[in-house]
Amino acid sequence: MLAWLWTRLSDGGPQVAISGRALRRFPEREVERLLRKRVLIEHPKADSWSVCAHCECGLDVRPIRQMGDELRACCPHDAVEDVVLEPDDLRRFGIDADNLISAMAASAGFPAAATVVADGLWLLGRLPTGICVFLCHDADLLMAPATMLATRMAAGSAPITVIATEVDPATELHLRAAGIEARSLAECVLLDDHGMENIAFDRLSPIAVTAPRLVLSRSRQSVVFDGRRLDLTPQMFALIRLFAEQAGQRDPVLRKEMIDARTGRPANEIVRDLRKALVGCGLSRSAVDDLIVTVRGYGYRLGMAPEEVAIED
Template identity: 55%
Template sequence: MLAWLWTRLSEGGARVAISGRALGRFPASEVERLLRAQVLIEERKADTWSVCAECDCGLDARPVEQLGDAFRACCPHDQSEDVILLKDDLSRFSVDTDRLVARIAASGDLGGAVTRIADGVWLLGETPSGHAVVLSIDADNLVAPGAVMAIRAAVGPKPIMAIVHDLSAAIAVRLREVGVEPHEIAAVFKAGSDGMDRLVLDPPSSVPRLVMNLSAQSVTLDGRRLDLPTQMFALFRLLIEQSVKRDPVLKKQDIERQTGRPANEIARDLRNALISSGMPEAQAKSLVATVRARGYRLGLAPAEVVIEP
């Protein structure tokens, strides 16, 4: 329900009105819990209804008449167009955005306090793996001038995850270029054993996605071995080893000192080598992520990486 409410806010704005019927898809206990927490706020019941789609009556809305326990939205021109309504259709609820943000953060057991960074952008806290988690009401807010700078000022050198609704491919690429890993809100919420939504960001550490074996000079991602030339393996190893440190960004000057090549050229060659191993181009760009003006970082969380001797 938390993810659903956030989606409604993202699509309809902070003043969106939610009907009782729309809330009927969720358990009554969950709705009541959010009402008590004042995340949901019951407003005055609606006393008008939208006009017919093709109506030329000139009304902005049609009146609602009560008929026993039911209600009728009356069309002044054609009685067959009247709409029979239930009580829940007329119930209206608003959402307290800041309280919803706090509830989302609490559902993920994140460390630290919830902070508003900018208009429509909040810092939710930090995951056990050390990622700062940012929530934005609109993906465009994250790529507005100065947005990433403001987020960096709030979180410091920590790697950043951003949660949004309706993430476009273009914005996802722009965020990864500046070292922010974006997630669709629907993808990071899971139903808990109590039926409540939970924010789940860190994968179980017992199931790593990427395994680097130093003695065998091998790297496996999602169960598939990546066959890389010696120089590409060496750079990939640097990225992997840096990814589990406090600052996961491998700086350009360190790449050039270690490899003797311009950082942008060898990073491009590494991505091409990953593509040659069968990886889609978009995944290769995400895995070897550009951090603008700084360097490159591995596009995985530390909990997803294991380095074996």
């Protein structure tokens, strides 16, 4: 139930309202428990009901009336469209975000209360495996440099896993390249023998994260390869930047005609000069040949995976 409430809160925002009808899927004792813990906040009961989807009565809502033993949301045009209600249908609830997050942390076995790291991001605790587990509404929040820095400071040297309602593949790859593992909440939910949801962050295991080997800074025009700073001329920096940008494309090959057009020099000549410059920076000839790979008949490419390349502003 906690995971379901978190999804509703993430989708609907802090003012989300939940009906008693929606909560009937859960055991009554669980609803009452969360009311006592102030995770669910009961609001005044509803005194009206939504109109039919196809109705042309012009009303915003329809009235609720007691008719004999039945409670009905009455359609002003057609009694067949009346909705028979249960008393719980009129109950309305809000969600206290802080109490929900604390309950999620406790459900997962974390001993301490969750800590606010940034707007929309909480540190839940550390697993026995050493992983620091964070919870956020939206994994895209971590794309902001300040939020990513705050996350790293809160985790220290520990591996980082961020749990979000959903994680799209592009964001997941970007965060993984930055040393942050992003998982969806659904991966951490188990059903017990009674069909109840339980949060089990201990299912998470460290995933090997590939740190960037080649890091370029556009503003500083600097290049670092395997921890070694490479002092390149502006022309050579511009060329290796082309290689780095192409590495993230579906076709990583930088074609000869593209090099000719972008640099104003024949591809074979300027690539030869780049290789010489890299050797002059202290790289071995074999390391340079592995870094700048010739694709015969087409052009050249970087000899590394896209996640091993990082381009900074």
